Amino acid sequence: MKPVVAQLTISKIECFDGSVYRVEASSDTALPNIAAGQFAHIKVPGKSLRRPICVYKSDEHTITFIVADVGEGTHAFVTQKAGYKFDAILPLGNGFPILQDKKNIVLLGGGTGCAPLIKIAGQNPSLHVTALLGFRNAAAMGTYKNDFDRVCKRVLYCTDDGSYGHHGFPTDLLAEVSPDVLYVCGAYGMMKTAQDYCKKHGVTGYASMEQRMGCGVGACLVCSVNIMVDGEQKLLRACADGPVFPLEDIVL
């Protein structure tokens, strides 16, 4: 699917925990199909460089992003109101490969890292998907409403402060759910633990990587991440070769 520059209008913007926003936008023209793990390169107010944000949900005329207010660019974006018009290049990057023959699919997400995972379950209703989702606290969970419960066979919530679900990290529960294939997006520590787990148990894993980006389309080579290719460490483009890579190849 070739990327396009989509003209979007914010239709609804909600915040449940004071820092992570659920931004729904609409498009007059039909949006392309967007695979799980692909991202949009969003123009934010007052900045020249775009901000990469993964696509949480999308259909022909609506698209939803989960955006954490972490700096000037995201702050300027999430403080806009319904009716705000912006453009985004989408869909970009390679999403998560879906392995139809695997039985026990596990999504492992932390905070905003949960966002790129939901389409794996949403777009593949025949898969048996369990989600292990970690949040700072119960309020942060609210960003996702009960979306994961609707599309996954089983959802295990974890909070850092114990205010809901398992008190601890979602990686604590990996052994309990024993995945055949694991899809990961989250902080460094989560990726590292997941990588060790997959190596030890011979589990296939994929993770979505973050890197500072320029063009977002593969042309400027600023977004490199270190990936093992045929036993050699290479610098690949997070935007065009990723952002999803086989977990075992990622140099952490």
Added chain:
Amino acid sequence: MNMKTTIAGVQFKNPIITASGTFGFGREYNNFYDVGLLGGICSKGLTLEPRQGNQPVRIAETPSGMLNSVGLQNPGVEYFIQNELPFMKSTGAVVIANAAGSCEADYVRIVQMLSDTDVDMIELNISCPNVKKGGMAFGVDPEGVEHIVKAVRHVCKKPLIVKLTPNVADISKNALAAQNAGADAISLINTVAAMAVDYKTRRPVLNAVTGGLSGPAVKPVALRMVYQCYKAVNIPIIGMGGIVSGTDAAEFMLCGAAAVQVGTANIFEPLAAINILNELTNLCEHDNITNVQSLVGGLRVD
């Protein structure tokens, strides 16, 4: 209206060219529009052997611009000739190969290799600030410029553009040195050596500590330098640095640029180069400029 431009005998449909390192080998942007509509496209800086470039972080946003420290990541000139050049040629735009090296022998060899292909022009990058020996050693003083350009000129069978760095005392002296050594044209400016600091972590933002500044932030510096070089040399000048609109392009032409390159604007906006071409065309139409070349050097200075 006539948008044609001729540089060193090479005819361009129009004076808009994409700048090295910001446009890959043209494939990505061809997904957004027909890049063959542009006057020319320039390759990423090519070296004899493939290069991985610097460790990330390689980019930082700065007011009205950005820093990069890619470090000449490229697949090597042989791969380019086999796998990228045919695509670039197929677009129909003039194809410029940007060549970089770390020693004289490398420069000579790479220019020899490119001379035996169907690239239309070679742009000699003696001005990359992001590699320890990125040619900057040759690009800083007029003697260095003259030396390397002479060596390359000897073997170069294509029109030769010499790309100058702004990180020097007097760029017009380097422009003159390039001309004296046989350059067919000069292009300027490459990025301005710069850095960004994260106060919270007390660290430089770029892993390489310093990088190159580009985008609208450098435009005033670039205009001044094009103006100075135009007064110093009589070979054609390709101007660049922060061009994001048709008016920006026209300003460079008034200062003496026969054509312009668009770099960072592509990174901000995938349709930038084609938009700039359309804006420049509209600007000429609106102002009854029947030949875009009449802008070149048209600056009124009393």
